[in-house]
Amino acid sequence: MLDGCTPWPEEFAERYRSAGYWRDETLGELLGGLARSHPGRTALVAGPERWSYAELDARTDRMAAGLHRIGIGPGDRVVVQLPNIPELVALMFALFRIGAQPVLALPAHRSSEITYFCEFTDAVAYVIPDVHVGFDYRELAAEVTARVPTLKHVLVAGDPGDFAALPLDGDPVDLPRPDPAGVALFLLSGGTTGVPKLVPRAHQEWSYSGRAVAEACDYGEETVHLVSLPLSHNWPLTHGLLATFHAAGTLVLAPGPSPDEAFPLIERERVTETGLIPGAALLWMEAAEWDEYDLSSLRRVTIGGTKLQPEMARRVEPALGCRLQQAFGMAEGLCGFHRWDDPQDVVLVSQGLPVSPADEVRVVDEDDNDVAPGEVGRLLARGPYTVRGYYRAPEHNARTFTADGFYRTGDLVRLLPTGHVIFEGRVKDQINRGAEKIAAEEVENHLLAHPGVREVALVGLPDEVLGERSCACVVPRGTAPTLAELAAFLRDRGVAAFKFPDRLEIVPRLPLTPLGKVSKKTLAGMFH
Structure with missing residues (x-):
């Protein structure tokens, strides 16, 4: 395990391997397997680009070779700040194959956050677009590189200016196999105050989270999933990209969640699944009243990120003509969704069931005593894809994780007799x-x-x-x-x-x- 990360206790690691949750497979190998089993299937649609699994795999190999050529190797951290473009997907899998770890920043981050991410992780490279939504990221990169001496490379999707262009390209080379138990990437914690903490996710446990979502949501090869929220966010990345790829479905990237951007793609690509936050869902419901785009291919819309209030939840299915699925999740791991056959009254008021049979959930008071069934308490979680600690944060980890490995999520919840979780707020809200x-x-x-x-x-x-x-x-x-x-x-x-x-x-x-x-x-x- 990478220095600064909390290892899994061997007892739990063996339990998850024996149960088949953790597989001896890296994320790069996952993509390679899809390229062999489904070479001609469309893996990714973004703008004018339409890549099959074989094409995505080949582009990933060539990009990995280019990154290797400039000296990026196993254990290197690379801060990635790209919008929803196809290069983001190829770059992530290229880094997975090398054994380097992407640190996934959001397009909205600016100098304070990016400088912190680069300094804190000793990043050797920073990957950006040239200009996105009117903001020139090359100017930001110049500012960050002046402050962070470890940064050796700035790679730009688009006009590189004074930097190097992405994608790098090279003839595929043999690379050392990364450890499937090792860190694959860093996600950002979802706290609303301070600089986000870094969440280390390993190949085998993070891959399992996507597979578990695909199974819980009944994804298949016919799944066409639209991601319109920032792909670098944990939820679109797991529920969208990773789960869709595990099912050999098609991932469609939209630049943003506005109806003007998303509705034409739903009609053109016959999108079956998508995920939204409540504010975007509200815009969709209002636009659907007058918009003439054909949304009939939508099988289900999943709403999460923040709690969807019951009053709004009742409006979703009549307005959009598809099933509502509520969801919850966190970069640290635990996530949950409604199942297709959940009764409507449960779907309207709760946020779903944990996706894995090995997820362990407790609802406790401020002294970590279990509350009475149905009472509101603090949510604790442990399981095969919930991490055991943040990166380089021992003092925070001591407060945030219990001695027996449960993660204190900070959420106030209550459980229905069926096990469905109802979020009632935050401990500090x-x-x-x-x-x-x-x-x-x-x-x-x-x-x-x-x-x-x-x-x-x-x-x-x-x-x-x-x-x-x-x-x-x-x-x-x-x-x-x-x-x-x-x-x-x-x-x-x-x-x-x-x-x-x-x-x-x-x-x-x-x-x-x-x-x-x-x-x-x-x-x-x-x-x-």
Whole structure:
């Protein structure tokens, strides 16, 4: 195991190997096997590019040879900041074959985050587009290289300017086989404060997570999965790319999730599956009312990233004409989805079942005691694809992982008798109003039922008397409601008075973190 990473206890490693969850196969070998078994099947569609599994495999081999030629080798870290373009897929698999580890940054990251990722991982290379959404990444690269002495290479998809062009190309060469138990890539933690921590994912455990998703979601060769969210994010990467490839399906990349970008691709490629965050799903539902694109090929839309409130969930299937699947997941591992035959009432209120029979879930109080069945508590997780620690973070790991290896997710949940998980908020997403604890998501769900509320986030603001007061930040639907109207609405729904918002702010949109979550830190800062 790479220095700075927490190894799996041998007892658990042997258990997962014996059960067949972990296979003696690298991610590069996974792609090679698909190229042999399904050479002519379309693996990837992005813009004008349409690559079969054999073509993707060949491009990966040639790119790996080019990277090897410039000195990138096993154990090297490469910070990758590319949008949804085909080069991102080929580059990842090329690095997997070399045994180098991509550190997957998001297109929205800027100098502070990229410099940190490069310094913290001792990265030897940084891969960027030339210009994306009006931003020139070559200028960012010049700034970062001046600060990070370990960076030897900047590779650019597009016009390289003063740097080198991607893709590098070379005749395929024999490369040492990476260890399937070794680190394959680094994902970013999904926290909403501070610089994201790095999550090391190994070939065999991360590959299993994609295979488990494909099995839970009944993917097959006929699956055509549209990824419109940033592919470098864990959810599109696992639920989209990895699960689709395990099923020998087709991955379609869109530059973004807007209906203008996604709907034409759904019609042209006969997309069957896609994943959205709730805000994007809302835009799709509204656009589908008047848009003339044919979305009839859609079998299912999966919504996750943040909780889909029941009031919005009820609208998805009538609006989009396909099955709703809720999902949850985290870069650290544990993920869950509804199954095709789950009853509708369960689909509307819960976020799914863990994907693996070996996933272990506990719901505990603040002292790690199990709560009573059906009670809200803190979610702990352990299993064959949930990591045992962050990269180079021993003090944080001591707080975040239990002595017996459970990951403290920071989520407040309750379990249905069926095992389905209902997310009730974050441990820290509570407002302490005069010693009364307000779960923000509970109030938000009520407010979303108001006809004048399109989106809402409830945040706590400092108060000298009460400690905190609550502020409802509302994106209105039509005429904006007043604070008094919202209070009357909540009163009619039987909500306790101390949960009524103390303040109302009307906003045009809710700010998001780079990972697509509502940034309550930003909202609190706007109105403090």
